[in-house]
Amino acid sequence: MGQRTASSAARAKSERATGARTPEKRAGGARARSEPLYVQVVSTLKEEILKGVHPVGTQLPSEDLLADRFSVSRHTIREALRRLRDDGLIASRQGAPTTVVRPAAGSGAYVHEIDSINDLFSFVSALQFQIDSVEVVTANAALAQQLGANVGEKWLRIEGFRFPADDKTAACWMEVFVHEDYAGVARLLAHNKGPIFELIETLYGERIVEVEQTLRTSPMPAQAAATLRTEPGETSVEVIRTFRIASGKTAEVSIAHYPADSFTFSMTLRRTR
Structure with missing residues (x-):
């Protein structure tokens, strides 16, 4: 001793x-x-x-x-x-x-824990969307590849930051692309801070039955860096979600960037037999 x-x-x-x-x-x-x-x-x-x-x-x-x-x-x-x-x-x-231990609420660390599609919806719904810009874009070759769409298709592009409830520190910067068939949600955005897919379901009577999710690292976009307290080009965690309705059609694609040092992904896998 x-x-x-x-x-x-x-x-x-x-x-x-x-x-x-x-x-x-x-x-x-x-x-x-x-x-x-x-x-x-x-x-x-x-x-x-x-x-x-x-x-x-x-x-x-x-x-x-x-x-x-x-x-x-x-x-x-x-x-x-x-x-x-x-x-x-x-x-x-x-x-x-x-x-x-699991980071406590308000710790600044965002734990992404997914067990089912309902857990994903709950996670997304817990973050409020502060919209900075809305525009209609026509998919060029690069965007079409990113969205899994066709060149020339029109999409409603919504850009902004997501914040946890009662917290002024942004969790992520996000682009949301809504297929032109559901672009009517634009008129409801001014009074909505929740997830866009809920507007699609409410306004068009469609039901999101499948969400494809991809996580990868990518450079932090310059327009997001200052608010997320990082530097442009620093490593971010990019989360891409593709929301599909029962027919298999893509209704929405969201692309979010989280600071790499404040993001944790947790997924529970269970045997089915």
Whole structure:
């Protein structure tokens, strides 16, 4: 025990004298030189948690192992873990391991957990759509490929940001494309903050029975970066959803960009036999 305490004390002294060689410092970035050591540890662990490196319900390495990994003192690790607890990403109690938990509401981390199409509808409905622009566009070759449409088709394009209820921090930037057959929803947009597919169902009596969803990384669009507190071109999580009615026809395609460091996707798979 005395040897471990001496080792931690020596590590802390080394930090004060020269600064520990954390992963960020080894990269030589200006960010690493300007941020306290615990902030660098928080940033790395938070990114790993949100990317699923440490799944919900699993335990983080011990303080000693984390201190060795980041070449910092246990005091620095404790401060980093305290910040992660404040963010609602981990939970711990005296004498028990630190466990990764589902981010709490208002933590700034958006957990996308899907078990059924109804869960997807609930997730989408929980975010309010603040519309910035509406226009009718004609699909060129690039847009037609993106939407799975035909060149020359007309689509109602709706652009804006989605916000959690009672939160002024945007969750994502979104483009919604509505097939021209359902473009009449445009007249209802001024009084609607919910999902567009609900307007299609209400106004046209159609029912969305299938949603195809694709997640991929892509550069953050320049027009979205400032509001989402990122830089243009930084990695974002792009979520593309294609909404189809019973006939198989595509009624709507939505394309959303989330900051990569605040998005987690969770899906439950069950055996059917």
